[in-house]
Amino acid sequence: xxxxxxxxxxxxxxxxxxxxxxxxxxxxxxxxxxxxxxxxxxxxxxxxxxxxxxxxxxxxxxxxxxxxxxxxxx
Numbered sequence: 743x744x745x746x747x748x749x750x751x752x753x754x755x756x757x758x759x760x761x762x763x764x765x766x767x768x769x770x771x772x773x774x775x776x777x778x779x780x781x782x783x784x785x786x787x788x789x790x791x792x793x794x795x796x797x798x799x800x801x802x803x804x805x806x807x808x809x810x811x812x813x814x815x816x
Contacts, residue, residue, distance in 0.1 A: 744812065745766065745812070746813065747765055747766075747811045747813055749808045750807060752806045758795070758797070758806070762792060762795040763790055765792070768787070768788060770787040771784050771787075780805075781804050781805060783800065783802075784802070786801050
């Protein structure tokens with residue numbers, strides 16, 4: 743299972759990291775999503791390791807989050 747560590751870029755992203763932690767499990771990968779966004783794909787569906795929260799983020803240029811590392815064995 744692929745696990746990533748996120749860093750919040752925007753205020754929204756920083757708040758989500760504060761609420762749900764910085765470790766997230768990748769649940770799915772899609773080239774596009776069914777909501778309006780200016781971010782490019784691919785998109786990752788992520789589930790928080792510590793809470794029930796989940797979200798979609800752009801893997802390459804998300805306005806709210808940055809993937810800072812891949813975590814093995816998390």
